[in-house]
Amino acid sequence: MKQSTKSLKTPLRVAIVALLCGMLMRILNWPYTGGIIFTSFLAILILYAVRFSKKENKQPVAYIKMALVLFWTTNGLLKILDFPYTIIFQIGTAITFITWFAMEGTAYFMDEDRKAKNSFVEIAWNFAMVVGVLTIICGGIMHLLGWEFSIPTLTVGLTIVTAYILKDIFNPVKEEIKDSNNEELRL
Numbered sequence: 001m002k003q004s005t006k007s008l009k010t011p012l013r014v015a016i017v018a019l020l021c022g023m024l025m026r027i028l029n030w031p032y033t034g035g036i037i038f039t040s041f042l043a044i045l046i047l048y049a050v051r052f053s054k055k056e057n058k059q060p061v062a063y064i065k066m067a068l069v070l071f072w073t074t075n076g077l078l079k080i081l082d083f084p085y086t087i088i089f090q091i092g093t094a095i096t097f098i099t100w101f102a103m104e105g106t107a108y109f110m111d112e113d114r115k116a117k118n119s120f121v122e123i124a125w126n127f128a129m130v131v132g133v134l135t136i137i138c139g140g141i142m143h144l145l146g147w148e149f150s151i152p153t154l155t156v157g158l159t160i161v162t163a164y165i166l167k168d169i170f171n172p173v174k175e176e177i178k179d180s181n182n183e184e185l186r187l
Contacts, residue, residue: 007050016040041073048073068097132161
């Protein structure tokens with residue numbers, strides 16, 4: 001694997017982990033959750049804006065991702081402040097997410113040669129991430145319906161997603177060893 005050249009990757013992931021922990025704390029009715037969530041959303045917005053500004057070759061998908069982050073974080077910030085008209089930002093988030101998925105979607109998980117770049121362990125972790133997100137969605141729906149075990153379901157989902165992000169932060173980067181003696185010469 002080659003080393004990522006994306007700037008502010010680790011601080012962004014730490015801010016996302018803090019956001020997920022803040023959401024978990026809010027579900028459990030712990031104190032200071034509003035401040036943690038607000039700070040996390042603000043950090044994500046600022047860090048991604050700086051990352052976007054440092055990017056040299058901005059293709060249309062980069063602008064879509066920036067708009068997605070802008071709508072999503074602004075919605076979160078205004079929800080914490082009890083702003084009543086956040087539906088505009090929720091619709092903006094949905095439209096930009098659908099646009100991003102249509103433009104980049106599954107190609108995000110492929111390398112330059114359009115081959116899957118994930119090993120079995122990475123696929124298992126990605127599967128865990130999908131399960132975690134689906135568990136959060138199910139727990140949220142259960143909570144809205146007032147069903148029993150909604151809080152434990154949400155907690156399990158948030159724990160899985162947080163573990164995935166933490167694994168990504170602390171996972172050492174493997175450097176690819178090149179054997180130049182056995183290469184073929186391309187003309």
